[in-house]
């Protein structure tokens with residue numbers, strides 16, 4: 001039955017590529033719509049359409065070719081997703097995307113569910129920061145369009161607020177957490193309400209970019225269970241369909257705080273490709289295309305290392321052991337800090 005299904009994917013980066021590879025395994029065809037003509041997913045999908053979001057003819061062509069539409073990143077204009085939704089089902093729902101791409105709406109949503117985040121406040125001016133000095137040292141984050149630490153400024157004191165900042169964008173100011181650890185929970189929810197969660201993954205960031213992920217996470221039973229419970233509550237309240245990731249902070253006092261939600265599969269979940277019976281990408285394709293639900297089972301412990309920038313050149317010339325799985329995203333040019341590939345190592 002799945003032979004005739006065609007999934008439209010907006011975005012042509014590495015997440016889109018890995019999604020297309022998983023779809024291929026399920027005999028689901030993929031058409032990628034990307035505004036980057038070099039988008040690496042062109043090497044992994046069945047059809048690649050390079051188009052700006054406002055190119056009506058190309059967007060129409062994309063819509064006409066697919067049965068369902070999903071996306072690999074959350075910063076897509078919601079109006080564009082709503083437009084597509086008029087003709088083809090977009091999953092996860094654009095309503096969720098609207099919340100997840102806006103830190104203020106996202107944190108309000110989480111707090112209203114009774115789940116803790118860092119202390120935070122919405123910021124429109126330097127004056128607003130002054131009024132909320134109790135949140136310093138803090139991190140000023142652009143309210144929208146941030147990823148991999150982009151659009152973030154550490155404010156140790158009011159002296160770090162530069163005179164020439166003109167606050168043309170909205171921000172939030174968040175208290176800087178004395179982090180013990182970061183973890184993430186990747187969870188799939190199907191349209192019939194079935195949920196299937198991977199165990200929490202422990203993450204280490206360098207310069208605000210994910211560096212390493214591993215399972216098992218070195219956390220208490222209480223935190224293990226609460227993190228999954230929170231992820232389930234969030235997915236349930238969104239009536240979510242697809243794979244969702246919740247990023248958490250664990251403070252030095254063992255408090256569990258939600259950092260942010262990604263309405264998608266996640267870099268930290270790459271190890272699910274080898275470490276589980278079904279990967280986060282396969283789970284997403286199954287949920288979005290309304291295929292059979294398969295419960296998640298762990299096969300092995302694992303560690304994943306992100307390969308950034310020019311590091312990729314060393315990996316291209318290396319040989320790998322049987323328990324090592326190297327992915328080259330086939331990006332045209334390495335750039336400092338750019339995610340170029342990853343290596344998953346299975347552990348006992």
Ligand code: ADP
Pocket residue numbers: 118139146147148149150174175176177178179182205208209247259260
């Ligand atoms: P992005 O959207 O760029 O992923 P995040 O808010 O997840 O933004 O921030 C990226 C990383 O920066 C986090 O994973 C964490 O390591 C660090 N970070 C962000 N906010 C805080 C905070 N309030 N306190 C301590 N570290 C933080």
Ligand code: MG
Pocket residue numbers: 148247260
């Ligand atoms: Mg993040």
